[in-house]
Structures are given as C-alpha cells and as structure tokens.
Amino acid sequence: MxxxxxxxxxxxxxxxxxxxxxxxxxxxxxxxSNGYHGAAMDDIAVAARxxxxxxxxxxxxxxxxxxxxxxxxxxxxxxxxxDALRSTDDNKLRVHAxxxxxxxxxxxxxxxxxxxxxxxxxxxxxxxxxxxxxNAQFASAIAGVIAGDTQLSTVEATLLGRGLAGxxxxxxxxxxxTEGSLDIDAAAELIYRLAWRGISRFPKEI
Numbered sequence: 533m534x535x536x537x538x539x540x541x542x543x544x545x546x547x548x549x550x551x552x553x554x555x556x557x558x559x560x561x562x563x564x565s566n567g568y569h570g571a572a573m574d575d576i577a578v579a580a581r582x583x584x585x586x587x588x589x590x591x592x593x594x595x596x597x598x599x600x601x602x603x604x605x606x607x608x609x610x611x612x613x614x615d616a617l618r619s620t621d622d623n624k625l626r627v628h629a630x631x632x633x634x635x636x637x638x639x640x641x642x643x644x645x646x647x648x649x650x651x652x653x654x655x656x657x658x659x660x661x662x663x664x665x666x667n668a669q670f671a672s673a674i675a676g677v678i679a680g681d682t683q684l685s686t687v688e689a690t691l692l693g694r695g696l697a698g699x700x701x702x703x704x705x706x707x708x709x710t711e712g713s714l715d716i717d718a719a720a721e722l723i724y725r726l727a728w729r730g731i732s733r734f735p736k737e738i
Contacts, residue, residue, distance in 0.1 A: 552590055555580050556604070559597040564643045567652045568598055598651075599658065605644045606666045609637045617673055623681055624728055627696075630674070631724040632717075634700040638708050639716050649705060671697045682734045696727055 546554065558580035562571045573594055577587045591597045616629035638645045653659050674693035679686055700723065707719045 548590075551582075551586075555582070555587060555590055556597065556601055559591075560601055560643055560647060563598060563601070563651075564646050568594070569652055595658075598647075598653070599662075601647055602651075602659065602662055605648050606662060608644075609634075609648070610666060610669065612637055613670055614673065617677065623677060624732070626677060627728045627731065628720075628724040630696075631700050631727060632720040634704045635707065635716050635720040635723075638704040645705065645708065649701070667694070667697060678731065678734075684734060692731065696731070699723060699727060 555576070559571075559576045562575045562579050566575065571594060573584060573587060576594075576597065577584045580587065591600070612633040613630060616633040617626055619629050620626055648663075651659065654663065671690060671693035674696050675686065675689040678684060678692055679689035682689070684692070703719075703723045707714060707716070
C-alpha cells in the first residue's frame with residue numbers, strides 16, 4: 533500500500549475535515565468502480581494513500597462511508613432544486629430552472645449521479661429510506677407550487693409533483709448516456725417544454 537504523504541520523512545497529519553474529504557473522495561472512486569459489494573476497506577485505504585487504522589478512525593465501516601457520501605450528494609442535489617424553485621415567482625421559469633438543475637447535477641459529476649441512483653445497494657433499508665425522503669421532499673416542494681397556483685387538491689398536486697420529479701430524474705440519467713450527443717441546455721429545454729405544456733393546462737386558482 534502507498535504510504536501517506538510525507539514532509540522531510542514525516543507523515544503529514546491533515547486537519548480532520550480535510551482528511552475526511554480525502555477519504556470520501558477515495559471511497560467514491562472505489563464504490564463507483566467496483567460497486568458497494570465489490571469494494572473493500574483495503575481498497576479505499578489504498579486509494580486514499582492512508583493506513584487502515586487512519587481510515588477506521590474516521591469511519592467505522594464501509595457502510596458508514598457510503599451513507600456519508602449519499603447524504604452529501606442528496607443534500608447538494610436538494611439545495612440545487614430548492615434554489616431553482618425559489619429563483620423566481622414565475623412558474624414557467626420555475627419549471628425551466630428546476631429541470632435545468634437536475635441536468636446540472638447529473639452533468640457536473642457523473643460519479644455522484646451513479647453513486648446516488650445506480651448503487652447496488654439501492655434496495656437496502658437505510659439507503660432506500662434516504663432516497664425516498666429525498667424524492668418525497670422534492671415532490672412536496674413542487675406540489676406546494678402547483679397547489680398554490682391551481683385548483684388541484686394537495687393529493688393531486690403531490691401526484692403531479694412525483695411525476696415531474698420522476699421525469700426530471702429519468703430523462704437526465706438517459707441524457708448522460710448519450711455522451712454529449714445533445715447539449716445540456718437543449719436537453720433540459722426539451723424536458724422543460726414537455727413538463728410545462730402539461731402542467732400549464734390545469735385550471736388556475738382564482
């Protein structure tokens with residue numbers, strides 16, 4: 533295993549937060565390359581260029597590493613989407629900004645996207661519950677906008693919120709597979725137009 537970085541023959545002791553970021557970055561690479569089940573703490577320690585005791589000082593086990601990564605990426609995506617929804621009072625522009633935010637997350641770090649949406653432990657209870665909480669919060673935020681602007685009930689608005697969230701996620705993931713054959717702005721625009729043409733047809737609240 534590679535040794536930790538040294539200065540004048542002495543191991544460098546990074547600040548705790550910096551070391552944690554280093555370990556998480558290494559873990560992400562290993563998880564994406566090998567899958568959760570194929571990854572080992574030994575592999576992560578090697579990728580991070582630290583000893584196993586150092587790794588275990590920060591994370592008791594592989595699951596703790598994975599969940600920390602998942603929580604971080606979901607928090608980042610949630611913030612992107614919330615910022616998009618709050619960026620304007622114009623619902624047409626809101627839909628556009630929200631769809632663009634999803635594509636932005638997918639485009640900026642495909643490793644993050646794969647770790648969140650393509651994990652081989654996606655059906656594990658503690659992983660599934662985090663993903664469901666994220667989906668529920670996102671759909672609820674969209675539903676709040678829909679319910680406030682239409683004559684739809686909360687249940688109806690929430691169902692539409694789920695549909696729009698699913699549309700954004702599935703289409704953005706497919707777009708990534710096209711490997712640049714369609715510009716991100718053009719792709720996001722297509723999905724925005726599809727979503728807006730549907731949602732704008734509902735009766736407005738008087």
